[in-house]
Amino acid sequence: xxxxxxxxxxxxENISNIIFSFxxxxxxxxxxLLLGIDGNVKLYDHCNERFWDFRDGKLFLISTGGNVTSEFxxxxxxxxxxxxxxxxxxxxxxxxxxxxxxxxxxxxSPILVxxxxxxxxxxxxxxxxxxxxxxxxxxxxxESSVDDYRGISDKRMHSQPLSVRKNVDLSSIxxxxxxxxxxxVGHIEYKEKVSSFVSNDFTVLSIVRNLRDVLVSLMRFxxxxxxxxxxxxxxxxxSSGVEKFRGFLSYYHNKDIEHICKVAMNIVTLDKNxxxxxxVISGKALCKMEKLLNINLDESYRHSINSDTSTFxxxxxxxxxxxxxSIEQYFIDSGMDEINKxxxx
Numbered sequence: 417x418x419x420x421x422x423x424x425x426x427x428x429e430n431i432s433n434i435i436f437s438f439x440x441x442x443x444x445x446x447x448x449l450l451l452g453i454d455g456n457v458k459l460y461d462h463c464n465e466r467f468w469d470f471r472d473g474k475l476f477l478i479s480t481g482g483n484v485t486s487e488f489x490x491x492x493x494x495x496x497x498x499x500x501x502x503x504x505x506x507x508x509x510x511x512x513x514x515x516x517x518x519x520x521x522x523x524x525s526p527i528l529v530x531x532x533x534x535x536x537x538x539x540x541x542x543x544x545x546x547x548x549x550x551x552x553x554x555x556x557x558x559e560s561s562v563d564d565y566r567g568i569s570d571k572r573m574h575s576q577p578l579s580v581r582k583n584v585d586l587s588s589i590x591x592x593x594x595x596x597x598x599x600x601v602g603h604i605e606y607k608e609k610v611s612s613f614v615s616n617d618f619t620v621l622s623i624v625r626n627l628r629d630v631l632v633s634l635m636r637f638x639x640x641x642x643x644x645x646x647x648x649x650x651x652x653x654x655s656s657g658v659e660k661f662r663g664f665l666s667y668y669h670n671k672d673i674e675h676i677c678k679v680a681m682n683i684v685t686l687d688k689n690x691x692x693x694x695x696v697i698s699g700k701a702l703c704k705m706e707k708l709l710n711i712n713l714d715e716s717y718r719h720s721i722n723s724d725t726s727t728f729x730x731x732x733x734x735x736x737x738x739x740x741x742s743i744e745q746y747f748i749d750s751g752m753d754e755i756n757k758x759x760x761x
Contacts, residue, residue: 428470430517435588436497436510438465448588449510459588475499475510513584514562518550518596527599527709528556528590528613528620532680533672534633535625535693537601539720544709546716549599556602557675559609560585574641587612594618605678607686619709622683625693626761627752628735630676635664636733661738665746677755684758692759697721 432453438460439445450458451468457477464485467478475488475497486508488499497510527544531537545551555563562584565573573580586602586609593600594616604610613620644650652663665673683690689708695701699717706713747753 430515433515433517433592434512435459435514435584435592437513438510439508440501441507441509443506448513448585450588450591458591459585513582514554514564514589514592516552516592516596518552518593518598520595521597522595524595524597526593526596526616526618528610528618529599529601529623530604530610530620530679530683531601531623532625532627532630532683533603533676534630534637535623536696537603537623539696540621540623541599541601542723543713543716543720544599546719547711547713548597550597552593552598552600554589554600554602556586556589556600556604558586558604559606562586562589574637575643577642590616590618603675603679605675605682607682610682610686620689621705621708622690623693623696624680624683624690624759626735627676627680627756627759628739628747631665631673632661632733632735632738634668634672634676635661635738638664638668658738658740658743662743665743669750673750677750677752680755680759684755690759 431451434451436449436451437445438447438449446462447460449460449465452458455467455469457465457468463480465477466480467482469476469478469484473489475490476484477486477488477499479485484502486499486501488497488508488510490496491498495512499508499510500506501508527549529537529540529544531540541551553565553568555565557563560583562582563577563580564582565580568580586604589600590613610620639653644653648667652660652667654660655663691701691705695704699721702713702717
């Protein structure tokens with residue numbers, strides 16, 4: 417078994433807690449890669465990169481047959497392991513994407529909160545953090561979209577999401593965080609990505625909400641917390657009442673709203689551990705959550721409920737304030753009414 421000599425090179429410290437982008441300046445990214453503490457290369461599956469080693473100041477990738485296939489030196493200025501494929505002489509790199517340093521233990525079972533947007537994602541995170549889980553401050557969505565909010569205040573974290581977005585395969589995150597006492601949140605559309613967390617012994621807690629309330633809450637959140645993407649995104653904000661809501665729906669139909677529908681369908685077709693946001697707010701869901709997670713949430717729930725989070729100001733708006741017959745018809749025609757029924761709304 418390979419053992420890291422931390423005194424050999426300061427850049428080896430916690431190297432097995434880093435997801436790297438592995439690739440070539442010429443041929444692009446090959447994939448995400450983890451250098452396991454046991455000397456195995458994880459995530460990236462190729463016979464030329466099966467193991468790794470470090471000696472004489474160099475990092476080596478090794479084939480299934482035990483042959484060194486590439487070697488790397490750490491470049492201080494680019495914070496990158498810069499390397500060469502020995503057979504071809506072509507350039508390679510290992511660029512750090514995400515680094516996490518959480519204590520690991522076989523007794524730990526990390527939690528993934530996979531929720532429909534605007535259904536209490538950060539409230540659930542706060543409840544769990546208040547009873548001992550470490551919030552990773554990573555927000556996962558799609559197949560490989562990770563918003564890294566570490567070091568950013570709650571008030572600022574959603575104002576410019578593209579500035580903190582990283583392209584990291586979500587399966588890599590599940591591998592990186594397995595056996596940690598952590599809670600990670602996200603809105604994941606794809607069954608296989610959620611399944612990767614289950615395979616890495618995560619407890620997946622799925623949160624849903626009446627999609628009518630989700631739409632209104634999302635509009636208010638965009639207006640209050642997110643800078644307009646372009647002129648059209650700024651335009652609908654100039655209206656009021658139902659007209660503003662109609663403009664919001666028109667602008668975001670093929671963006672966030674399509675994403676919401678995909679997340680909701682993934683949850684209802686995949687997961688049995690579904691909790692309704694409305695039941696979280698009323699306290700009805702507490703018993704179910706405690707049973708799923710095998711922890712007592714009473715005190716944490718009392719401290720967390722109705723408190724501010726990065727996406728909740730303590731105010732709720734009834735969807736009826738922005739609803740009329742044309743919007744109800746849109747809700748039906750878009751398929752959201754049917755999804756609502758599948759979620760028992």
